[in-house]
Amino acid sequence: MDFFNHIINGLGLGSIYALVALGYTMVYGIVKLINFAHGDIIMVGGYMVYLIMVKWGLPIWLAVPASIVICAFTGMLVERVAYRRLLVHNAARISLLITAMGVSIFLQNAFMLIFGTDPKSMPPLFQAEPFKLGSFELASTTVINIVVSVIMMIGLNLLVNKTKIGKAMIATSEDSSAAKLMGINTNRVISFTFAIGSALAAVAALLYCNTYPQIKPSMGNLLGLKAFVAAVFGGIGSIPGAMLGGYLLGVIESLTKAYVSTTLTDAVVFGILIIILLVKPAGILGKNRKEKV
Amino acid sequence: MGYLKKKTGVYYLINAVLVFLLFFVLLNLINNRIINRTSTQILTLICINIILAVSLNLVTGVLGQLVLGHAGFMLVGAYTSALFTMNIGLDLKIAFPISLVLAGLMAAVFGVIIGIPALRLKGDYLAIITLGFGEIIRVIANNLKITNGAMGLSGIKSLSTTKNPSPMFIYAYALAALTVFLMFTFGRSRHGRAVIAIREDEIAAESMGINTTYYKLFTFVLAAFFAGVAGGVFAHQIGVIDPSKFDFNRSVEILIMVVLGGMGSITGSVISATVLTWLPEQLREFSKYRLLVYSIILILVMLFKPSGLLGRYEISIPKFLDKLFARITKKTAKTKTGGA
Numbered sequence: 311m312d313f314f315n316h317i318i319n320g321l322g323l324g325s326i327y328a329l330v331a332l333g334y335t336m337v338y339g340i341v342k343l344i345n346f347a348h349g350d351i352i353m354v355g356g357y358m359v360y361l362i363m364v365k366w367g368l369p370i371w372l373a374v375p376a377s378i379v380i381c382a383f384t385g386m387l388v389e390r391v392a393y394r395r396l397l398v399h400n401a402a403r404i405s406l407l408i409t410a411m412g413v414s415i416f417l418q419n420a421f422m423l424i425f426g427t428d429p430k431s432m433p434p435l436f437q438a439e440p441f442k443l444g445s446f447e448l449a450s451t452t453v454i455n456i457v458v459s460v461i462m463m464i465g466l467n468l469l470v471n472k473t474k475i476g477k478a479m480i481a482t483s484e485d486s487s488a489a490k491l492m493g494i495n496t497n498r499v500i501s502f503t504f505a506i507g508s509a510l511a512a513v514a515a516l517l518y519c520n521t522y523p524q525i526k527p528s529m530g531n532l533l534g535l536k537a538f539v540a541a542v543f544g545g546i547g548s549i550p551g552a553m554l555g556g557y558l559l560g561v562i563e564s565l566t567k568a569y570v571s572t573t574l575t576d577a578v579v580f581g582i583l584i585i586i587l588l589v590k591p592a593g594i595l596g597k598n599r600k601e602k603v
Numbered sequence: 604m605g606y607l608k609k610k611t612g613v614y615y616l617i618n619a620v621l622v623f624l625l626f627f628v629l630l631n632l633i634n635n636r637i638i639n640r641t642s643t644q645i646l647t648l649i650c651i652n653i654i655l656a657v658s659l660n661l662v663t664g665v666l667g668q669l670v671l672g673h674a675g676f677m678l679v680g681a682y683t684s685a686l687f688t689m690n691i692g693l694d695l696k697i698a699f700p701i702s703l704v705l706a707g708l709m710a711a712v713f714g715v716i717i718g719i720p721a722l723r724l725k726g727d728y729l730a731i732i733t734l735g736f737g738e739i740i741r742v743i744a745n746n747l748k749i750t751n752g753a754m755g756l757s758g759i760k761s762l763s764t765t766k767n768p769s770p771m772f773i774y775a776y777a778l779a780a781l782t783v784f785l786m787f788t789f790g791r792s793r794h795g796r797a798v799i800a801i802r803e804d805e806i807a808a809e810s811m812g813i814n815t816t817y818y819k820l821f822t823f824v825l826a827a828f829f830a831g832v833a834g835g836v837f838a839h840q841i842g843v844i845d846p847s848k849f850d851f852n853r854s855v856e857i858l859i860m861v862v863l864g865g866m867g868s869i870t871g872s873v874i875s876a877t878v879l880t881w882l883p884e885q886l887r888e889f890s891k892y893r894l895l896v897y898s899i900i901l902i903l904v905m906l907f908k909p910s911g912l913l914g915r916y917e918i919s920i921p922k923f924l925d926k927l928f929a930r931i932t933k934k935t936a937k938t939k940t941g942g943a
Contacts, residue, residue: 344727346734395906405909407669407730408862412901415855419895531851535735542728573746580739587720587728 315446316568317561322452322521324560325459329514330537331544331552332466333507339483339547340503341397343406347388347413349534351508355381355515356525357421360430370435378512385508386501388413397500414530422527429526432519451521462513463553466506470549475502483547532576536563539583545593554594614921621920622780629776633769643768647840649880650775651833654782656860656876657869658829661786663858664867664915665795666822667802668722669730672737673830673857678849679713679740680706680831681838682750685759688839695760699774703835710831713740714824722819725805729823737854744846755845759838771840778836782829786869789825798822852894859897862904865913874918 330352337345358377362368392413396406438450470476481489482499490496518533519525536559544555559579566578586593629646632638638646659673684702691698713736721732744750762770789795797818800808809815838844860879864871883893904911 344731392902392906396909401905401909402667403727404663404667404669404866405905407727408858409902409905411669411671411855411858412898412905415894415898416902419898423891423895532738535731535738538731539735573742576742577739580735583732583735584717584720587724587732591724 312568316564318448319452320561320564321557322449322455322560323564324540324557325455326514326517326521326533326556327537327540327559328459328553328556329462329510329517330533331541331556332463332549333511334534334538334541335544335546335549335552336479336503336507338541340479340486340500341393342403343393343410344538345504345507346407346410346534347392347417348507348511349530349537350414350417351381351385351511351530352515352518352533353421353525353527353530354384354417355512356432356519356529357425357430358512359435359516359519360425360432360525363433364430374435374516377515378509381512381515382505382509385504385511389501389504394497398497418527418530425527427527429524432523432525434523435516435520451517455517455521458513458517459553459556462510463549466510466549469506475499479503536576536579539579542583542593543586545596548593548595551593551595558594610925614919617921617924626776626780630769630773633772636768640768643763643772644840645881645884647772647775647836649877650772650779651837651840652857652860652876652880653779653873654775654829654833654836655857656864656872657779657782657786658826658833659857660861660864660866660869660872661789662823662826663861664865664872664911665790665802666798666819667866668819668823669727670733670823670826671730671851671854671858672733672735672740673826674849674851674853675733675737675740676710676713676827676830677834677837677853678744678846679710680834681844681849682744682756682834683709683831684835685756685838685844686749689756689759695762699762699839703774703778703832706835707828707832710834711824711828714827715820718820718823718827722823723816734851737849737851741846741850750846753845753847755843755848756838757843759842759844761839761842771836775836775840778832783869783873790869794818794821855894855897859901862901862911865911865915867915868911868913868917870918871911871913871916875912 330348333348333351334345337343337348355377358380359373362373362376363370392409393406395401396409436450436454438454440450441448441453470479478489478494478499479502481492481494482496486496489499518529537556540555540559541552542555543559544551544553546552559582562582563575563579566575570578590596629638633643633646655673655677659670662668662670684699684706687702687705688695688698691702693701717732717736718729721729745753750756762774763772790799797808797813798821800811800813801815801818805815834849841848856879860876861872863879864873864875883890889896908914
C-alpha cells in the first residue's frame with residue numbers, strides 16, 4: 311500500500327511539473343526558444359499571492375485570479391521587451407538564449423531586492439479534509455493538484471484544437487511564414503502563447519504554494535529545470551507529452567525519495583535527462599508532430 | 604603595404620615580448636611590495652577569470668553553443684586539485700602542478716559525460732544540460748563525505764607566503780598566457796576552422812565531411828579542461844572552498860565577461876575579465892545590485908549588439924604598431940619628396 315501511496319504523491323507533485331512543462335513546450339513549439347525565464351514566472355506568481363494575501367490581507371478569491379493575470383502580463387511583457395526584437399530580426403539562437411537567461415537573472419534579483427532573500431512562509435490556500443477510501447487516506451493537496459492539472463489540460467486542449475486562436479497557434483508552430491501569408495498575425499499569436507504559458511505557470515505556483523507553503527526568489531530555478539526535463543521527457547513541443555512527462559517525473563522523484571535517497575533526487579532527475587537525450591532524444595510522444603504547438 | 608614583411612611570426616614575437624614585459628614589471632612590483640597583498644590577490648583572480656572567460660569563449664564564441672555551468676567544471680577542478688595536494692603528502696611545489704593537470708583532466712571527464720548526450724543533438728540542449736550539471740554537481744558536493752559537505756575544504760595550502768608573495772601569481776599569469784595563446788592558435792588551426800564552419804552552418808559543415816559531433820565535443824571538453832585548471836588555481840589561491848563558491852551566479856559572471864567582451868573575441872574576453880574582476884572590488888557597496896545590473900547589461904547587449912561589444916574583433920598591438928610605422932614612413936617619404 312505504501313508503494314501505491316508514493317505513486318499518488320508523485321502524481322500530485324508531477325501535476326505541478328506538468329503545468330510548468332506545458333509553458334516550456336508551448337513556447338518551444340512556437341518560437342524554438344528554451345524560455346529560461348519561465349521558471350521565474352512561477353516565482354512571480356508565488357510572490358503575488360504572498361503580497362496580496364499576507365501583506366495586504368485581501369481574500370483568496372481575489373488573490374488567485376489577480377496572480378494569474380499578473381503572471382500572464384509578465385509573460386507577455388517579457389516577450390515584448392526582451393524577445394520580440396530578436397524574433398523579428400531572426401537573430402541567432404544563442405542571442406535568444408542569453409536574453410532569456412538575462413531575464414531570468416533579472417527577475418530573481420529584482421524580487422530579491424524587493425522582498426529580501428529569506429524564504430517567506432505562506433498560509434495554506436485551499437483547506438480540505440484528507441480524502442478517505444476505506445483504510446486509504448489521501449492528502450487534500452495531492453487531490454487538488456491532480457484535479458486542477460487535469461482540468462487545465464482539458465481546457466488547454468479545447469483551446470488549442472477548437473478555437474480560432476488555438477488553430478492559429480498550431481499553424482504558426484508548423485510554419486510561421488506560411489501562417490503569416492495566410493493572414494495570421496504571428497506576433498499576436500506568440501504573445502498569446504506566452505500569456506497562456508505564464509498563466510499556467512501561475513496556476514502551478516498556486517498549487518506549489520499550497521503543497522509546500524514556502525516561497526523564495528530562487529524557487530523557480532530547480533522547479534523550472536525539472537519541468538524542462540519533464541517537457542523533454544514527454545517530447546518537447548508536444549502538449550500531451552508535457553503532461554505525461556510531468557506526471558512520470560513526479561512519480562519517479564517520489565519513488566526515488568522513498569526508496570533510494572532523499573538528497574540525490576535532483577541528481578536522479580538530471581540523470582534521466584541525460585538518458586533520454588542518449589536513447590530517445592525526441593521524447594516519449596515526440597513523433598507526434600501534428601500535436602505540436 | 605605593411606611595414607613588416609613576415610607578419611605572423613613577427614606578430615607572435617612582439618606579443619610574446621609584451622606579455623613577458625608586463626609579467627616582469629608586475630612581478631617586480633609584487634616582490635618589492637609596491638603592489639600589496641590584496642592587490643596581488645586581485646591580480647591573480649584576474650588571471651584566473653581570464654582563463655575561465657577565454658575558455659568559455661571557445662564554446663560560446665567560436666562554437667556558438669551556450670554553456671551555463673562553467674562554474675561546475677571549476678568546482679570539479681578545485682576539489683580535485685585541493686584533495687590531491689592535501690592528501691598526497693608530496694612537497695607542494697611538486698604536487699601543485701600535478702594537481703592542476705589532474706584537475707583539468709577530471710573536469711574534462713565530466714565534460715565528456717555531459718557533452719556526448721548534449722552535443723550529438725542539434726539545438727540548445729547543451730545550455731540546459733550544463734545548467735543542470737552546474738546545479739547538480741553542487742548538490743552532490745554538498746552531500747559527499749570526501750568533499751566535506753556544505754562546510755567545504757579548508758586549509759588548502761598556498762604557494763605564496765608573506766616572505767614570497769608571488770608564486771601563485773606566477774602560476775596564474777603563466778596559465779592565463781598559455782590559455783590565451785592556445786585558444787588563439789586553436790582558432791586558426793584545422794580544428795578551429797572546422798569548429799567555425801560548424802558554427803556558421805552545421806548541415807553544410809557536415810556535408811563537407813566534418814565530423815560535427817567530434818569537433819563539438821572536442822571544443823567543449825577543451826573548455827572544460829581549462830575551467831578545471833582555473834578551479835585548481837582558484838582553490839589554492841583562496842585556501843577555503845565550499846560548494847556555494849561555484850554556484851550559478853559564478854557561471855553567469857563568466858558568461859557576462861564573454862558576452863560583454865565579444866563572442867569570439869579573445870582580447871575582448873581578456874579585457875572584460877580584467878575590468879569585471881577589478882571593478883566590483885572597488886565598488887563593494889554596490890555588490891547587492893551587481894547581478895541586477897549584469898542581467899540588464901546582458902539583455903541590452905543582446906538586443907542591440909548581439910555579438911558583444913567587440914564582436915569578433917581582436918585588438919592587436921603589433922597591428923597597431925604596424926599601422927603606426929606605415930604612417931610614419933609615409934610621412935617621412937612625403938616630406939622627402941616635398942623637400943626635393
